[in-house]
Amino acid sequence: MPLVTTKQMFEKSMKEHFAIGAFNINNMEFIQAITDAANEAKSPVILQVSSSAIKYARMNYLLKMVEAAVEETSIPIALHLDHGPDFETCKMCIDAGFTSVMIDGSKYDFEENIAITKKVVEYAHSKGVVVEAELGKLAGVEDDVNVAEDDARYTDPEQAKEFVERTGCDSLAIAIGTSHGAYKFKGDAKLRFDILAKIKEKLPNTPIVLHGASSVIPELVEMCNQNGGDIPGAKGCPNEMLKQAGELGVSKINVDTDLRLAMTAQIRRVFKEEPSVFDPRKYLGAARDEIKQTVLHKINDVFCSNNQA
Secondary structure: OOOOOOHHHHHHHHHHOOOEEEEEOOOHHHHHHHHHHHHHHOOOEEEEEEHHHHHHHOHHHHHHHHHHHHHHOOOOEEEEEEEEOOHHHHHHHHHHOOOEEEEOOOOOOHHHHHHHHHHHHHHHHHOOOEEEEEEOEOEEEEOOEEEOHHHOEOOOHHHHHHHHHHHOOOEEEEOOOOEEOOEOOOOOOOOOHHHHHHHHHHOOOOOEEEOOOOOOOHHHHHHHHHOOOOOOOOEOOOHHHHHHHHHOOEEEEEEOHHHHHHHHHHHHHHHHHOOOOOOHHHHHHHHHHHHHHHHHHHHHHHHOOOOOO
């Protein structure tokens, strides 16, 4: 099955009230773990790449590895640009064969965000590619995205309706309390499901996306810290809240931090428990297995997208 767009995935997810996991990829182990898990669970999946991941792994290597994953599986796989910073980056990914791109104009004012999003939408649609946009600002730090807590703001439902109508974007990332990185909450986690409900009411046919939605799995944080890491106070979105988000109409939930933690936790464990090991396959193999288990848990127990391929 060739790469697909997210259009049909999202139509099904909205109809049947489940979310689809969008997992960030950086290298071969990430791609293999994610697609093996999705294939095993018979789940559609979105592989997404940030512009800094493209700089790190290089476009051609990423494309060829994703191509191999598509050949080895029988599930719908979409390739998505995460947080495209500008029109040029989006165009580069569209021309390279991505089936979905995100233009992140949330750092601009409303009118400027509309203008840049519309420009990307017009080019993408002419090539059969779908576009995700963002309205509202999520706090936190991840790759090239860095928003101070004081600058974060919730998505306004009225603005969301106007934004989608004027830009023609295919899906919309909203801000309801999630944040990027491993330090999402200081006190109790809280997501504004009331805002989500209002947005869904105004945009019943527009797929909604949650960024910054890793649960920052406590066991993985502990494994990192027990084996020489220093990640105190890391806290993410509880799985129950993410499951509820999917049931209430969120179609796409992004996961990056949890996969990074899974890889790092296992590599640290191997280095500490087996200091004589210097074969990369030993520690990268363990890391790949942990990423796969993390993705399987998300698909089966949180997003409920298993058996939806």
